[in-house]
Amino acid sequence: xxxxxxxxxxxxxxxxxxxxxxxxxxxxxxxxxxxxxxxxxxxxxxxxxxxxxxxxxxxxxxxxxxxxxxxxxxxxxxxxxxxxxxxxxxxxxxxxxxxxxxxxxxxxxxxxxxxxxxxxxxxxxxxxxxxxxxxxxxxxxxxxxxxxxxxxxxxxxxxxxxxxxxxxxxxxxxxxxxxxxxxxxxxxxxxxxxxxxxxxxxxxx
Amino acid sequence: xxxxxxxxxxxxxxxxxxxxxxxxxxxxxxxxxxxxxxxxxxxxxxxxxxxxxxxxxxxxxxxxxxxxxxxxxxxxxxxxxxxxxxxxxxxxxxxxxxxxxxxxxxxxxxxxxxxxxxxxxxxxxxxxxxxxxxxxxxxxxxxxxxxxxxxxxxxxxxxxxxxxxxxxxxxxxxxxxxxxxxxxxxxxxxxxxxxxxxxxxxxxx
Numbered sequence: 001x002x003x004x005x006x007x008x009x010x011x012x013x014x015x016x017x018x019x020x021x022x023x024x025x026x027x028x029x030x031x032x033x034x035x036x037x038x039x040x041x042x043x044x045x046x047x048x049x050x051x052x053x054x055x056x057x058x059x060x061x062x063x064x065x066x067x068x069x070x071x072x073x074x075x076x077x078x079x080x081x082x083x084x085x086x087x088x089x090x091x092x093x094x095x096x097x098x099x100x101x102x103x104x105x106x107x108x109x110x111x112x113x114x115x116x117x118x119x120x121x122x123x124x125x126x127x128x129x130x131x132x133x134x135x136x137x138x139x140x141x142x143x144x145x146x147x148x149x150x151x152x153x154x155x156x157x158x159x160x161x162x163x164x165x166x167x168x169x170x171x172x173x174x175x176x177x178x179x180x181x182x183x184x185x186x187x188x189x190x191x192x193x194x195x196x197x198x199x200x201x202x203x204x205x
Numbered sequence: 206x207x208x209x210x211x212x213x214x215x216x217x218x219x220x221x222x223x224x225x226x227x228x229x230x231x232x233x234x235x236x237x238x239x240x241x242x243x244x245x246x247x248x249x250x251x252x253x254x255x256x257x258x259x260x261x262x263x264x265x266x267x268x269x270x271x272x273x274x275x276x277x278x279x280x281x282x283x284x285x286x287x288x289x290x291x292x293x294x295x296x297x298x299x300x301x302x303x304x305x306x307x308x309x310x311x312x313x314x315x316x317x318x319x320x321x322x323x324x325x326x327x328x329x330x331x332x333x334x335x336x337x338x339x340x341x342x343x344x345x346x347x348x349x350x351x352x353x354x355x356x357x358x359x360x361x362x363x364x365x366x367x368x369x370x371x372x373x374x375x376x377x378x379x380x381x382x383x384x385x386x387x388x389x390x391x392x393x394x395x396x397x398x399x400x401x402x403x404x405x406x407x408x409x410x
Contacts, residue, residue: 036328037245038243038244038245038246039243040242040243040245040246041243041245041246119383120325123241123242160398160399160402161391161399164391164396164399164400165399165403167380167383167384168377168380168399168400168403169377170380171376171377171379171380171383172373172374172376172377172380174376174380175372175373175375175376175377175379178324178372178376179372186366186369191369193365194365194366194369194370194373195369195373197365198370198373198407198408199407201406201407201408201409202403202404202406202407203403203406204406
C-alpha cells in the first residue's frame with residue numbers, strides 16, 4: 001500500500017480544495033515527529049493533532065502508521081535514485097566518483113530528517129516493507145560499487161574490496177549530516193572538497 | 206544522578222543476595238529494549254516486566270528513565286575512554302592511527318546496541334545530560350584529532366582539515382556495526398585491515 005498514491009489520487013479529485021495540502025502536510029509532520037521522537041513514540045492521534053485534523057481524517061490519507069513510515073522511506077529512496085539518475089555521470093571513474101561524492105553530500109545535507117529515519121526506523125518496518133527499502137538502497141549502493149569496480153579495472157583505483165569500500169564511503173559521507181551546520185565555518189562546497197580529497201586518496205586515485 | 210553508583214551502592218550492601226544481579230540485569234534489558242524500540246517507546250513498566258520485577262522495584266535502582274538512559278550512555282563513553290587509554294599508543298603517528306582504527310572497529314563491533322543508542326538517543330537526553338555526553342565524546346574524538354595533527358606536523362600525513370577528517374574517519378569506522386556479521390565472508394581482522402588501508406590512504410600516509 002503506497003500512501004503517496006492514495007494522497008495523489010485524493011488530490012487529483014479535489015484540486016483546489018483544502019485537502020490539496022493535507023496529504024503533503026501529513027507527510028511533513030510525520031517526518032518531523034518520527035525524526036524527533038521516534039516512530040514508536042508517535043501516535044496517529046498526535047500526528048493528526050499537529051496537522052490540525054481529527055484522528056479519523058488521517059485515515060482518509062493513509063491506512064495506518066506503518067504505511068506512512070514506509071511511504072516516507074520509500075519516496076525518499078525513489079527521489080534519491082531519480083535525482084541521482086538526473087545528475088548523470090560521464091567521464092572517467094575518477095570523475096564519476098567525484099560527482100557521486102558531491103551529489104551524495106549535497107543531496108543529504110538538505111534532508112537530515114529523511115536520512116535519520118532511513119537508518120533509524122528500518123527496525124520498525126514490517127519484513128515485506130523492509131525488503132522493498134533494502135532493494136532500493138542496494139540499487140543506490142550498486143551505483144557506487146560500479147564506479148569503484150570500473151576504476152579498479154581501468155587501473156585508476158587500488159582497492160582491496162570494492163564492496164566494503166562502498167559501505168565505508170557511504171558511511172563517511174552520511175556522517176556530514178550529523179555535524180555540518182550552514183552557519184558554521186565551512187561552506188557546503190568546501191566540505192564536499194575536503195571529503196572528495198579523502199575519498200579520492202582512500203581509493204588510491 | 207548516576208544510576209551505576211546507586212546500583213553499586215546497593216550491590217555492596219547486599220552482596221550474595223538476589224539483588225546482586227538485578228542492577229546489571231536492568232541495565233542489560235534497558236539497553237536492549239531502547240535499541241530495539243527506541244527510548245520514548247519503552248516504559249519503566251515494560252523494563253520491569255522484562256526483568257521480572259515489579260515496576261516499583263525498578264525505582265530502588267534508578268530514579269527515572271532519563272537517569273537510566275544517561276547512565277547507559279555515560280558508562281559506555283567512560284568504558285570506551287578507559288579501554289582506549291589501556292590500549293595505549295606508542296610509535297609514529299601512522300602506527301598510532303593504525304592502532305586507533307583497529308581499536309575503534311573491534312571495540313564497537315562487540316557493542317552494536319551501545320553505539321546505536323549513543324547516536325540515536327542523544328535527542329532524548331536533557332540538555333544537562335547531553336552536555337556531559339558531548340564532552341566525553343569530544344575527549345574521544347580529540348585523541349584521533351591529536352594523532353592526525355601530529356601526523357601532519359611530522360610530515361607523515363597530508364590533510365586539508367584534521368577536524369573534519371576526524372569526523373569523516375569516525376563515521377566511516379562506525380559504519381562497520383551496521384553491516385558486519387561474524388558469520389559473513391570476512392573475519393573482523395580482515396575488515397580492520399581493509400578499513401586501515403582506506404584510512405591510511407585517505408590521510409595521505
